[in-house]
Amino acid sequence: MALVHKLLTGTYSLGKCPKPSIALCPLLGSRFANYCSSSLPKTVAVPDKASSQRKTEGDLQGHHQREVGLDISSPEEKPEVSFDKAIKDEIKDHFRRLKDEIVNHWIGPEGRPLHEVLMEQARVVWQFRGKEDLDKWIVTSDKTIGGKSEVFLKMGKNNHSAVLYGTLSSDAPQDGESGRSGYCAMISRIPRGSFERKKYYDWSQFNTLYLRVRGDGRPWMVNIREDTNIMQRTNQMYSYFMFTRGGPYWQEVKIPFSKFFFSNQGRIRDAQYQLLLDKISSIGFTLADKVDGPFFLEIDFIGVFTDPAHTEEFAYENSPELNPRLFK
Incomplete structure (x- = not known):
C-alpha cells in the first residue's frame, strides 16, 4: 500500500x-x-575544486563529451x-x-468550408516532406515469421519523397512449418482521434487512386483495408497491381477503385464485393514477386481524384451461385 x-x-x-x-x-x-x-x-553540480578539475578534463576531451557529462545526474540526488x-x-x-474535431465538423472537414470539400476533384492524402510524414507508416517483412527479407523506409533527396528499399529473399524459414517466404510491405497507420478513437478516410466522392512513384521495374500489390473493428475483417483487403517502369523518370499511376478485387487471408475469393469508400482505414504496398535481390520504390505522394471518363462501377461479375446475398 x-x-x-x-x-x-x-x-x-x-x-x-x-x-x-x-x-x-x-x-x-x-x-x-x-x-x-x-x-x-537536469541537475547542475555545485562548483568546487573537484568539479573544476573535472570540467577542465572534459574540455580536453571535446565538446560532445562535455554535453554528455552535463546530463549525468549525481547519485546523491533523486x-x-x-x-x-x-x-x-x-x-x-x-x-x-x-x-478541434467538433469545431471542424461544424466548419467543414479539416477546417475548410463544406462546399469546397464537396466540389473538389482531387485530394492529396499522404505526402512525404519530413520525418513526421514517415511516422504515419510502418514497414514489415517475412522476418516476423523467420524469413531473411529486409525493408527500410527513409526520406528521399531534398526531403521531397519517401524511399522504400531493402532486399527480398524467398528462402523459407527453417522452422519445419513455413514452406513459403519472401515479402516486404509498407502500411499506413490507422488515423486516431481524441482518446485514441479510430478514424477513417471518406473517399466516396472520388473514383480513382492517384500515385506519383518511381521504381525499379518490379510489380507491387496495392492493398486497401476497410473498417477493421469487426473481428472477421482483420484478414480482408482489396488489392490491385501497380507496375513500375524503372529508370530515372517519375510515373503517375491511376487505379480506379472499381478494379480492386476482394481477398481474404491472401486468397482471392470467388464472391467479389465492391469496396466501400466511406470507411477506408489504411493503404499498403506489398512486394512478393519471388525475385531475390535488392529493390526500391520512391513515392512522392498518394492521393485520390475523380476521373470523369471512368464510369465503371464494378469490374467483376457475380452470380447467385457465387454470392447469393447480392441477389436476394
Whole structure:
C-alpha cells in the first residue's frame, strides 16, 4: 500500500520506478509513457575544486563529451516524477483534439468550408516532406515469421519523397512449418482521434487512386483495408497491381477503385464485393514477386481524384451461385 501511495502522489524516485507502459492506460498516448524520461530536470553540480578539475578534463576531451557529462545526474540526488501532471497534460491534449474535431465538423472537414470539400476533384492524402510524414507508416517483412527479407523506409533527396528499399529473399524459414517466404510491405497507420478513437478516410466522392512513384521495374500489390473493428475483417483487403517502369523518370499511376478485387487471408475469393469508400482505414504496398535481390520504390505522394471518363462501377461479375446475398 505504501508503494501505491507513493506512485499516486508522484513522489516515487526514478531509480526504483520502471518506465510506465502505454498499456497501463490505453486512453492515454505515448506522452504519458515517455514522461519519465522527458520531464526530468537536469541537475547542475555545485562548483568546487573537484568539479573544476573535472570540467577542465572534459574540455580536453571535446565538446560532445562535455554535453554528455552535463546530463549525468549525481547519485546523491533523486529527481521526482509527477505522474499526476503527466496524466493531466495528456487529458488536456485529448480534450483539445476533441474540441478541434467538433469545431471542424461544424466548419467543414479539416477546417475548410463544406462546399469546397464537396466540389473538389482531387485530394492529396499522404505526402512525404519530413520525418513526421514517415511516422504515419510502418514497414514489415517475412522476418516476423523467420524469413531473411529486409525493408527500410527513409526520406528521399531534398526531403521531397519517401524511399522504400531493402532486399527480398524467398528462402523459407527453417522452422519445419513455413514452406513459403519472401515479402516486404509498407502500411499506413490507422488515423486516431481524441482518446485514441479510430478514424477513417471518406473517399466516396472520388473514383480513382492517384500515385506519383518511381521504381525499379518490379510489380507491387496495392492493398486497401476497410473498417477493421469487426473481428472477421482483420484478414480482408482489396488489392490491385501497380507496375513500375524503372529508370530515372517519375510515373503517375491511376487505379480506379472499381478494379480492386476482394481477398481474404491472401486468397482471392470467388464472391467479389465492391469496396466501400466511406470507411477506408489504411493503404499498403506489398512486394512478393519471388525475385531475390535488392529493390526500391520512391513515392512522392498518394492521393485520390475523380476521373470523369471512368464510369465503371464494378469490374467483376457475380452470380447467385457465387454470392447469393447480392441477389436476394
